[in-house]
Amino acid sequence: MLMAANLAANPAFHGQRDLTVGAAIALPEATPAPAQGENAQTVSFEVNGQRRALKLDPRTTLLDALREHLGLTGTKKGCDLGQCGACTVLLDGRRINSCLTLAVMHEGCAITTIEGLGSPEHMHPMQEAFVRHDGFQCGYCTPGQICSAVAVREEISRGIPSHVTADLKAPIAPSKDEIRERMSGNICRCGAYSNIEDAIVETFGGQA
Amino acid sequence: MRPFTYERASTPQAAAAAAAAQANAKFIAGGTNLLDLMKHEIETPAHLIDINPLELDAIEDTQDGGLRIGALVRNTDLAAHPRVRRDYSVLTRALVAGASGQLRNMATTAGNLLQRTRCPYFYDVNMACNKRRPGSGCSALDGLSRQLAVVGVSDACIATHPGDMPVALRALDARVETVNAQGETRSIALADFYRPPADTPDRENALAAGELITAVTLPPPAGGVHIYRKTRDRASYAFALVSVAAIVREDGGGAVAVGGVAPMPWRKPEADAALAQGAGAAAEILFAGARPRRDNSFKLALAARALDAVLREAKGLEAR
Numbered sequence: 337m338l339m340a341a342n343l344a345a346n347p348a349f350h351g352q353r354d355l356t357v358g359a360a361i362a363l364p365e366a367t368p369a370p371a372q373g374e375n376a377q378t379v380s381f382e383v384n385g386q387r388r389a390l391k392l393d394p395r396t397t398l399l400d401a402l403r404e405h406l407g408l409t410g411t412k413k414g415c416d417l418g419q420c421g422a423c424t425v426l427l428d429g430r431r432i433n434s435c436l437t438l439a440v441m442h443e444g445c446a447i448t449t450i451e452g453l454g455s456p457e458h459m460h461p462m463q464e465a466f467v468r469h470d471g472f473q474c475g476y477c478t479p480g481q482i483c484s485a486v487a488v489r490e491e492i493s494r495g496i497p498s499h500v501t502a503d504l505k506a507p508i509a510p511s512k513d514e515i516r517e518r519m520s521g522n523i524c525r526c527g528a529y530s531n532i533e534d535a536i537v538e539t540f541g542g543q544a
Numbered sequence: 545m546r547p548f549t550y551e552r553a554s555t556p557q558a559a560a561a562a563a564a565a566q567a568n569a570k571f572i573a574g575g576t577n578l579l580d581l582m583k584h585e586i587e588t589p590a591h592l593i594d595i596n597p598l599e600l601d602a603i604e605d606t607q608d609g610g611l612r613i614g615a616l617v618r619n620t621d622l623a624a625h626p627r628v629r630r631d632y633s634v635l636t637r638a639l640v641a642g643a644s645g646q647l648r649n650m651a652t653t654a655g656n657l658l659q660r661t662r663c664p665y666f667y668d669v670n671m672a673c674n675k676r677r678p679g680s681g682c683s684a685l686d687g688l689s690r691q692l693a694v695v696g697v698s699d700a701c702i703a704t705h706p707g708d709m710p711v712a713l714r715a716l717d718a719r720v721e722t723v724n725a726q727g728e729t730r731s732i733a734l735a736d737f738y739r740p741p742a743d744t745p746d747r748e749n750a751l752a753a754g755e756l757i758t759a760v761t762l763p764p765p766a767g768g769v770h771i772y773r774k775t776r777d778r779a780s781y782a783f784a785l786v787s788v789a790a791i792v793r794e795d796g797g798g799a800v801a802v803g804g805v806a807p808m809p810w811r812k813p814e815a816d817a818a819l820a821q822g823a824g825a826a827a828e829i830l831f832a833g834a835r836p837r838r839d840n841s842f843k844l845a846l847a848a849r850a851l852d853a854v855l856r857e858a859k860g861l862e863a864r
Contacts, residue, residue, distance in 0.1 A: 375549050394550035430649045436576045496624045499640045504629040520780035521644025
């Protein structure tokens with residue numbers, strides 16, 4: 337039984353990405369904070385339009401640099417293993433899992449977090465759509481969902497194909513199938529998926 | 545994660561030299577697999593060489609009409625490239641069948657070739673695993689084997705190679721270009737790149753210590769209908785149970801590689817030659833000598849049916 341329980345708790349066993357299991361194992365630890373260790377590295381990048389210079393233990397993920405060193409706690413740590421998408425941010429305009437990259441790998445890059453997209457007073461259109469459609473329950477995955485959704489719009493407009501794109505040579509028509517497939521890297525344990533989908537559809541002017 | 549030292553590479557040869565000069569050094573590119581493994585302490589490098597500063601991110605036409613894909617080209621960019629979509633669409637299809645949008649934006653061409661198995665016993669450091677700890681045994685042999693390999697296995701290891709992209713590259717007769725610490729370059733056929741597990745499943749490929757992948761090359765387009773069919777437990781964001789990468793010509797011949805069934809993308813020239821006789825004949829050749837376990841014998845039937853569906857689709861008999 338013990339062996340079976342261990343396997344059931346092993347995310348790899350469940351195929352690629354199973355947050356419900358992955359997040360249940362244990363709360364992931366933040367990577368060590370000491371900045372002055374002998375391995376410490378300097379890195380400088382732009383976060384939400386502001387230049388930031390840090391001296392970090394090279395083990396520090398971009399996620400931990402944002403949350404623990406820059407105080408930007410909007411970006412969330414879910415599984416810390418690239419399975420749930422809660423840590424999604426935009427790196428030079430492209431969405432990535434900030435838990436699966438080291439901060440020191442991004443010298444000179446521009447990072448946008450949920451704080452950079454909008455504020456309660458001046459929300460990004462995607463944030464407004466999520467509010468209007470109640471695209472969340474507990475809200476923990478929401479910053480990642482919104483960063484991802486903003487990038488999905490950009491990817492569709494740039495003609496980046498997905499698994500459900502029928503014709504690789506034609507422009508991509510936004511559709512519910514396209515949105516569902518492209519958002520599959522963002523897990524919502526509350527199951528707000530249908531409202532998330534409605535919110536994103538609305539940002540396409542309902543033409544999806 | 546264990547402590548490590550970190551450096552940014554300046555040239556491919558310097559990166560290779562740095563890796564060859566230090567015990568337990570690793571290259572890091574996208575990091576989407578390596579950092580996951582480092583957090584689990586399955587990989588414990590003492591030194592990381594960040595190769596992202598290298599200018600290995602171009603996709604260029606080769607003189608013979610083929611394509612040269614830089615090692616650092618991200619999965620998203622490779623999938624979206626106009627020539628790949630037009631001339632090698634099985635590769636686009638395989639890429640977008642894998643991982644998530646976030647991961648494809650980081651994951652690189654070379655890194656994807658080197659992605660390590662998702663065998664649950666490799667991931668669980670409390671379990672015996674000859675790949676993770678040589679000589680410790682294999683817990684998978686009599687364990688839960690649903691996702692594991694049925695062919696090309698050994699008594700020491702039944703892990704699969706988890707990738708989608710390499711299955712398409714295998715069908716496309718891709719080659720892998722490398723450089724070593726001395727600056728010497730070589731080109732390895734993907735057919736010779738992955739090593740059978742035998743009794744050293746920890747040695748997964750033909751790369752020497754410190755050798756750096758610089759590019760993947762494709763021969764001129766072969767034409768034909770390109771199809772990548774992936775079966776999995778979820779519609780998206782899951783590893784393949786079985787996948788088929790196929791290039792099917794009008795005369796019924798072509799090339800077929802199968803994923804999710806072996807320690808490497810699985811292809812047999814004899815099976816390609818039998819394609820015109822139908823999926824059954826080709827599958828029989830592909831899976832001759834298969835050694836399925838209790839939980840994964842279904843993959844033999846699933847692969848034959850997936851192949852049949854692919855051949856029907858190629859003839860226009862079945863929609864995608």
